[in-house]
Amino acid sequence: xxxxxxxxxxxxxxxxxxxxxxxxxxxxxxxITSTAxxxxxxxxxxxxxxxxxxxxxxxxxxxxxxxxxxxGVPADKLRVGDRVVVPFPIACGACxxxxxxxxxxxxxxxxxxxxxEKMFGHPVAGIFGYSHLTGGFAGGQAQxxxxxxxxxxxxxxxxxxxxxxxxxxxxxLPTGFMGADLCDIQPTDVVAVWGAGPVGQFAMDSARMLGxxxxxAIDKEPYRLQMAERAxxxxxxxxxxxxxxxxxxxxxxxxxxxxxxxxxxEASHGAAHIHAYDRVKQAVRSETERxxxxxxxxxxxxxxxxxxxxGVYGGFLDKFPAGAWMNRALTLRTGQCHVQRYMKPLLQRxxxxxxxxxxxxxxxxxxxxxxxxxxxxxxxxxxxxKVVLKP
Amino acid sequence: MTRLAxxxxxxxxxxxxxxxxxxxxWMSLGLGVAQLTVPDTVRRISGVDDSRASRxxxxxxxxxxxxHAAGLLTSRRKSAWTWTRVVGDxxxxxxxxxxxxxxxxxRRRRLLGVTGAVLGITVLDVLTAVQATRAREIGAAPAxxxxxxxxxxxxxxxxxxxxxxxxxxxxxxxxxxxxTFMAHLREVRATGDRTSHWSASAPFGTNVEWDAEIIDxxxxxxxTWRSTGNADVPNAGTVRFVPAPDGVSTxxxxxxxxxxxxxxxxxxxARYFGEEPHQQLDDDLRRLKQVLETGEVVRSEGAPxxxxxxxxxxxxxxxxxxxxxxxxxxxx
Ligand SMILES: NC(=O)c1ccc[n+]([C@@H]2O[C@H](COP(=O)([O-])OP(=O)(O)OC[C@H]3O[C@@H](n4cnc5c(N)ncnc54)[C@H](O)[C@@H]3O)[C@@H](O)[C@H]2O)c1
Ligand SMILES: [Zn+2]
Ligand SMILES: [Zn+2]
Numbered sequence: 190x191x192x193x194x195x196x197x198x199x200x201x202x203x204x205x206x207x208x209x210x211x212x213x214x215x216x217x218x219x220x221i222t223s224t225a226x227x228x229x230x231x232x233x234x235x236x237x238x239x240x241x242x243x244x245x246x247x248x249x250x251x252x253x254x255x256x257x258x259x260x261g262v263p264a265d266k267l268r269v270g271d272r273v274v275v276p277f278p279i280a281c282g283a284c285x286x287x288x289x290x291x292x293x294x295x296x297x298x299x300x301x302x303x304x305x306e307k308m309f310g311h312p313v314a315g316i317f318g319y320s321h322l323t324g325g326f327a328g329g330q331a332q333x334x335x336x337x338x339x340x341x342x343x344x345x346x347x348x349x350x351x352x353x354x355x356x357x358x359x360x361x362l363p364t365g366f367m368g369a370d371l372c373d374i375q376p377t378d379v380v381a382v383w384g385a386g387p388v389g390q391f392a393m394d395s396a397r398m399l400g401x402x403x404x405x406a407i408d409k410e411p412y413r414l415q416m417a418e419r420a421x422x423x424x425x426x427x428x429x430x431x432x433x434x435x436x437x438x439x440x441x442x443x444x445x446x447x448x449x450x451x452x453x454x455e456a457s458h459g460a461a462h463i464h465a466y467d468r469v470k471q472a473v474r475s476e477t478e479r480x481x482x483x484x485x486x487x488x489x490x491x492x493x494x495x496x497x498x499x500g501v502y503g504g505f506l507d508k509f510p511a512g513a514w515m516n517r518a519l520t521l522r523t524g525q526c527h528v529q530r531y532m533k534p535l536l537q538r539x540x541x542x543x544x545x546x547x548x549x550x551x552x553x554x555x556x557x558x559x560x561x562x563x564x565x566x567x568x569x570x571x572x573x574x575k576v577v578l579k580p
Numbered sequence: 581m582t583r584l585a586x587x588x589x590x591x592x593x594x595x596x597x598x599x600x601x602x603x604x605x606w607m608s609l610g611l612g613v614a615q616l617t618v619p620d621t622v623r624r625i626s627g628v629d630d631s632r633a634s635r636x637x638x639x640x641x642x643x644x645x646x647x648h649a650a651g652l653l654t655s656r657r658k659s660a661w662t663w664t665r666v667v668g669d670x671x672x673x674x675x676x677x678x679x680x681x682x683x684x685x686x687r688r689r690r691l692l693g694v695t696g697a698v699l700g701i702t703v704l705d706v707l708t709a710v711q712a713t714r715a716r717e718i719g720a721a722p723a724x725x726x727x728x729x730x731x732x733x734x735x736x737x738x739x740x741x742x743x744x745x746x747x748x749x750x751x752x753x754x755x756x757x758x759x760t761f762m763a764h765l766r767e768v769r770a771t772g773d774r775t776s777h778w779s780a781s782a783p784f785g786t787n788v789e790w791d792a793e794i795i796d797x798x799x800x801x802x803x804t805w806r807s808t809g810n811a812d813v814p815n816a817g818t819v820r821f822v823p824a825p826d827g828v829s830t831x832x833x834x835x836x837x838x839x840x841x842x843x844x845x846x847x848x849x850a851r852y853f854g855e856e857p858h859q860q861l862d863d864d865l866r867r868l869k870q871v872l873e874t875g876e877v878v879r880s881e882g883a884p885x886x887x888x889x890x891x892x893x894x895x896x897x898x899x900x901x902x903x904x905x906x907x908x909x910x911x912x
Contacts, residue, residue: 194899209900212879242882244897261875283873285742285829297870300883301895303863315880318898325882325898335900337878 191580192331193559195245198236203559206246209327209335214261217339219275223352224251224329224556226566226576227360228386228453229501233320234563237454238503240304240321248330249277249317250359252352258339266340273343274358275336276528279315279326282341286314293525298337299324308504313525330559332580344532353577354539357391357546361575363531364499365391365451370531371497371522372447374399381405381436381445381489383482385413385424387549387575388499389451393422394544396449405439407432407482409457412572420548436489444491452482453500480506487513487521498523549575556580601662604705605652608645608665615642627690628679637675644668662709669702730842733853737861738833741872745821745830746800751872752819753803761867761877763860763887764852778807788812788845813849814839832865885909 190209196202209218227250232238252274258267267273279299280292287295295314299305302312305322315337318328327334336343346355365388372380380396382389385408393404406417407425414424425435436445458481486496487510496519514521538544551574554562562576614621619638620629628634648665676695683691741748751757755776759765766781774794779787790811796804806816815838822831840846853860867877867887877886882895884906896905 190900192899194897207900207902207905209881210903210906212881212884213876215875242895242897244899245882246897246899281870281874281878283742284869285740285826288742288828297874297878300878300880302866303859315878321882321895321898325880325895327881327898327900335881337880338874 190332191556192246192327193248193556193578194243195233195241195247196243199234201234201247201560201563203557204244206244206331209333211257211259212335213337214259215338215340216259217255217262217267217336217343218257219251219253219273219334219336219343220256221251221253221329221332221334221580223253223356224248224331224578224580225356225359225361226250226330226559226562226578228388229319229360230563231567232454232501232503234567235455238320238322239308240301242321242325245318245320245325246327246329246331247318248328249319250356250361251275251317251329251334252346252356252359253334255339255343256333262340267343267345271343272346274346274355274532275317275329275334276342276344276358276363276532277316277319277360278342278525278528279317279324279337280341280529281338287341290527290530291524292527292529301325316525330556330578332556342529344536346536348540350539351547353547353550355536355546356577357387357549358528358532358535358539360526360528361387361549362391362535362544362546363528364388364526365393366395366531366535367524367526368392368449368451368497368499369395369399369401371499371524372396372399372449372495374401374447376400377402378446379403379405379440379443380447380449381407381486382422382449382451383407383456383486384451384453384500385410385417386451389449390417390420390549390574391544391546392449392451392499393417394420396447397421398538398543401447403439405436405445410569413569413574416549416574432485433489440491444489444494446491446494448486448490448494448496450483450486450496450498450500454502454506455479456481456483456500480509484508484510487519490517490519492517493519495520495522499526501525550577552576554578601652604662604665605649607701608652609649612642612645612649615639615645625690626694627683627687630683630687631679634679641668641672662705665705666702666709669698669705672698673702730840730846733838733840733857735836735838735857735861736834737858737865738831739865739869740824740829740831741869742829743872744828745823748830748832748872749800749803749821752821753797757871761871761887762864763867775808776805790815812845813841832868834861834865836861 190206191203192206193201193203211218230247233241255267255269255271255273258269278293280287280295281297284296293314298315299312301321301324305312308322313323315324315326317326344358369392374380374396378401380401382392382404385406393406396404404422405425406414406422407427408414409426409428411426414426418424423439425432456479482500483498490496498521539546551572552562554576556578559578562578565571565573566576615638623629623634623638648668651664676691676698680688680691680695755768755770758768764780766779769777771777776792778792779789790807791809792805792807794803794805800821802820804818807814815836817836820833822833824831840849870878879886880898881900882898884901
């Protein structure tokens with residue numbers, strides 16, 4: 190089959206690879222009809238996440254049709270022919286973490302748990318196409334994928350919604366929603382979201398859906414800010430204005446009640462010297478992250494507020510504003526999304542028309558053009574917001 | 581000294597090395613950041629602000645210091661990282677020597693001062709590096725050292741399984757189940773109510789087999805066994821099943837002891853357990869949990885061989901296996 194693979198730093202390559210095969214009894218094989226490129230994929234391609242190998246099949250946002258099931262998948266759970274959306278964290282459904290609905294921390298789904306444990310203190314779940322630290326699972330930017338624990342994760346789509354309407358249930362819609370959910374949103378809340386990428390857009394929509402009084406979008410790409418503005422959110426361009434002063438202005442000097450970091454470890458910084466400092470440190474591998482958005486979110490949040498972090502971090506970061514966090518009674522909440530927890534309720538919201546996930550799609554390309562897709566998404570060319578690939 | 585006293589002394593020395601290494605790490609960080617962010621000040625203080633080359637060299641030296649800092653602050657292998665500092669010192673002293681030869685007056689005095697400081701630091705670096713290297717030799721994991729020379733090795737590990745204690749106990753008590761999750765076991769066969777015959781697979785040494793008996797057990801709580809007769813590697817184990825506070829799960833606590841012989845078998849066993857013998861048992865228990873909670877050992881394309889994977893790295897790429905690769909199996 191054809192698959193998009195990691196081919197070294199800053200390089201992806203579509204190549205021919207063997208078709209996936211059942212390896213565990215509870216596996217299913219899915220013929221992929223739609224798949225997408227995610228901001229998380231950029232961290233892999235940019236070389237920020239260790240343990241990638243040449244030839245790793247990428248992609249963790251995909252859906253399609255079940256073409257084969259293992260002997261351990263009960264027929265009432267999943268059958269050949271079912272149309273499914275696959276959540277990106279692989280979860281067993283039976284361990285302590287799964288029982289607590291902390292699916293992205295599943296204790297059983299990562300065959301490389303030993304490595305993850307050394308890096309993070311405790312292991313994390315397996316994830317499709319997302320380095321060997323999270324299991325070394327082949328991903329979904331391909332024609333077919335093997336889906337472990339197929340009786341637990343995949344969500345069956347029985348209505349006639351289009352792929353585009355449901356595809357993002359695999360990751361970015363639940364992730365954006367979780368970003369808002371972790372904020373414990375009150376009707377009086379002003380919520381500021383750093384990052385107007387696809388995840389940020391859905392975090393903004395979710396914050397409003399959960400009743401926030403005002404939602405603010407912070408980014409530097411005018412077209413992404415316009416997209417947020419069209420959806421009813423208030424834009425701030427951090428390259429044009431001082432974010433802190435603008436936020437104070439918009440909140441009567443209080444600061445946003447809730448702040449969401451939907452940027453992660455590759456944030457850019459308005460001030461060149463600070464950016465240079467972080468770049469040098471990244472280049473010499475003495476720091477893996479550039480946490481500008483997180484630093485700014487913590488410093489901006491009103492005292493006693495919540496900072497919700499859904500942007501991805503991989504290792505250690507410095508200049509963490511611990512003083513602001515501690516002395517101003519802030520709450521920090523975070524996690525890889527527990528997608529399985531949110532899929533069903535969000536599908537219902539899509540069916541009821543409360544949220545329109547298609548609004549972020551700007552490009553649809555054949556799988557064979559994945560390289561170009563990565564290029565325009567990463568470099569924000571052609572007003573690219575989200576790329577859907579068709580195998 | 582007793583084994584324990586030797587170990588404690590080695591630990592203390594190791595701690596001192598770690599502390600000194602961290603100190604040097606912070607110094608590297610400070611220097612590196614200064615050289616990168618205020619290079620001109622650094623150049624002025626050092627007396628090389630008249631040289632164009634120094635404008636390029638100082639930030640480079642700063643970047644190098646950050647590498648040292650990263651290594652010293654994050655790695656426990658201080659010996660290698662302190663030696664890289666010594667190499668850095670030698671480079672600095674060489675450039676300083678060249679710079680002094682070309683300068684007079686105020687700049688020369690400043691350069692001499694800086695050179696004195698660097699010399700002092702070099703002495704400290706060399707001392708720490710020598711000590712770190714020694715501590716590494718002495719402090720090599722006693723389990724492995726013990727294994728190499730022969731002697732007892734004790735491994736402990738624990739996990740929590742979301743199943744009631746009697747179920748986890750029953751699974752373990754059916755000794756034939758042990759090879760499904762213990763990497764080194766090929767087969768365990770019950771030969772009587774309390775006796776059994778065990779065989780270990782190739783990496784453990786060639787064809788190691790032995791008989792064992794259960795010497796103590798309490799249903800649902802504990803099993804203790806030991807090898808009997810003329811075992812190549814006399815061994816014993818205890819597993820306890822303790823209800824977890826959540827009222828649903830069971831904590832599994834395992835202690836294994838191996839009396840490792842000298843000679844070829846001992847060497848093979850030592851090689852098998854490698855640098856981190858505890859990791860083996862941790863992985864065994866991770867698989868026990870997978871088998872009990874999910875039905876089998878979990879496989880990925882990068883790590884497709886379940887318990888037969890001897891090491892987590894290197895792995896094959898996270899890409900589907902070809903039929904040939906799949907047929908060939910773990911040794912492919
Ligand atoms: N927690 C999860 O489960 C999960 C799931 C999916 C994605 N993610 C993460 O969410 C983040 C966003 O994903 P995406 O697909 O939207 O990526 P993206 O790269 O398209 O979006 C990131 C946006 O942040 C903007 N940005 C950069 N620096 C900024 C700064 N200092 N302040 C404000 N905005 C800044 C960029 O211009 C860009 O528009 C990534 O880190 C991704 O890995 C997390
Ligand atoms: Zn994603
Ligand atoms: Zn689980």
